[in-house]
Amino acid sequence: MLFSERVLSIEESGIRAIFNLVARSKDIINLSIGEPDLDTPVSIKDAAKKALDLGYTHYAPTKGYPDLLEALALKLKRENGVDVDPESEVMVTVGGTQAIYLALTTLLREGEEVIIPSPAFVQYFAATKLAGGVPIEVGLSEDYLIDPDNIRRALTKRTKLLIVNSPSNPTGAVSDSEKIKEAVSIAVENGLMVISDEVYEKFVYEGKHFSPASIPEFKGHVVTVNSLSKAYAMTGWRIGYVAAPQEVIEQMAKVQMYSSACTPSFIQKAAVEALDSKQSFFDDVLREYRRRRDVLCSILSECPNLSFKKPQGAFYLFPRLKGVNTPSKDLVMRMIKEIGVAVVPGSAFGRLGEGCIRISYATSIDKVEEGAYRITRFLKSISKS
Ligand SMILES: Cc1ncc(COP(=O)(O)O)c(C=O)c1O
Incomplete structure (x- = not known):
């Protein structure tokens, strides 16, 4: 089969690849997620239901x-x-x-x-x-x-x-x-x-x-x-x-x-x-995400194998790896298998992302906390070996 050259020139998204790998596993702490964990506000869901009933089909x-x-x-x-x-x-x-x-x-x-x-x-x-x-x-x-x-x-x-x-x-x-x-x-x-x-x-x-x-x-x-x-x-x-x-x-x-x-x-x-709708509902969302970011950054700042500045926005941390010479993709696979934590390899975000990992904190604070401790222990142990 001869496919389009343009289509052949691209690969599956490195984010999706991890997502698909861990989606069905309940035991994994998934810090690879690129979406808010909260539910859509009820008034928006109700508006969609009403629109269906009114024939917006x-x-x-x-x-x-x-x-x-x-x-x-x-x-x-x-x-x-x-x-x-x-x-x-x-x-x-x-x-x-x-x-x-x-x-x-x-x-x-x-x-x-x-x-x-x-x-x-x-x-x-x-x-x-x-x-x-x-x-x-x-x-x-x-x-x-x-x-x-x-x-x-x-x-x-x-x-x-x-x-x-x-x-x-x-x-x-x-x-x-x-x-x-x-x-x-x-x-x-x-x-x-x-x-x-x-x-x-x-x-x-x-x-x-x-x-x-x-x-x-x-x-x-x-x-x-x-x-x-x-x-x-x-x-x-x-x-x-x-x-x-x-x-x-x-x-x-x-x-x-x-x-x-x-x-x-x-x-x-x-x-x-x-x-x-009133946009003030987002104040609580932002407060919760800031709290998660602060917990994540405070735990990982004790990890000698990561270097980062506290990010000011979105819900990601993109630390550089220090004293870890494994390509980010291999490292992420090891993390999933050995400590049950999923993050995204930096290389998914372009050549200049290699040497980093993307950690999402769009998940519950307990998972963010536990994931951060596991990452710290894991990176310390592999940098020693
Ligand atoms: C930077 C950036 N732009 C655009 C999008 C697209 O988002 P959506 O298609 O859900 O609006 C994303 C999704 O993760 C994103 O991270």
Whole structure:
């Protein structure tokens, strides 16, 4: 069988591989999870049930229902300072995943390069290749912040796009607004487009989230990707959105039309409820996640084989390994087998992620605590041997 070269050029996600391996095992402490463990708020579930009863079981408009587009425009203005016309500059997607895929497919021509500050979310590499582009991995600073000098150095005649992701998966870093502005300015000066992936925007423990499209001079160059997955514990609902200049949305809508037709109709109705509901419920969520992060960091700071700074956002810690010379993938397999703890190998997040592991604290505090102790003991024991 002769398969598409683009499809053959990508591999299964390193995150999914671990997920599939440990999904059925109850005994494993799973710190590889990339989704909130909490349940979707009841009012959102009720809105979905009501929408089903009201007959929202048919195709929806390609770009989304007008009331949801309106709610998204209001949210973008209120929370992000981003001004968009609901009719022409925003579109509903099947999760942030589809938003990223649509953006890359729409913007890239064969062989054009995408600058990806790395370690980075696995999809950026694969979706770039699927869209015919070339991912260019560019190092972050020592603290995992976006590094404008590295971006400048990576520019070539073929560069088309820069991806910015803050708060970041896998590092948990929150890049400050000045750094992001500097990076986006470089893109704008060089006629590039920027994809700003903001799916973890609400998970910020210190510092402040910044949306580059809030700067009027940047707006015409920025595709803002976001999702209800993490903020409302709705990963399984598959609903996200994208805000971009009108001409970009028009082209993306064509790809949407021929790939998924639309986002499920009753789920769009539930999304309106999510966006209209009181956002203060998230204060408790954030408090709980901060507590988990602090427990994890405090235990692992006693581990001589890990080096890290406390991350300011998302729900991941991405420590570097010290005195452990095993490739991260092999190390993770050993951890699953020998201590019953699953994390994700750093190499899943690009070449520059090797030598690290990603530990998620999107699980109960007891598991986070026990997992951290086991990891500490294990790494100490293998570094001695
Ligand atoms: C950085 C980042 N962007 C986008 C996504 C896509 O999320 P979803 O498709 O569930 O909205 C994820 C999911 O883990 C992510 O970590």
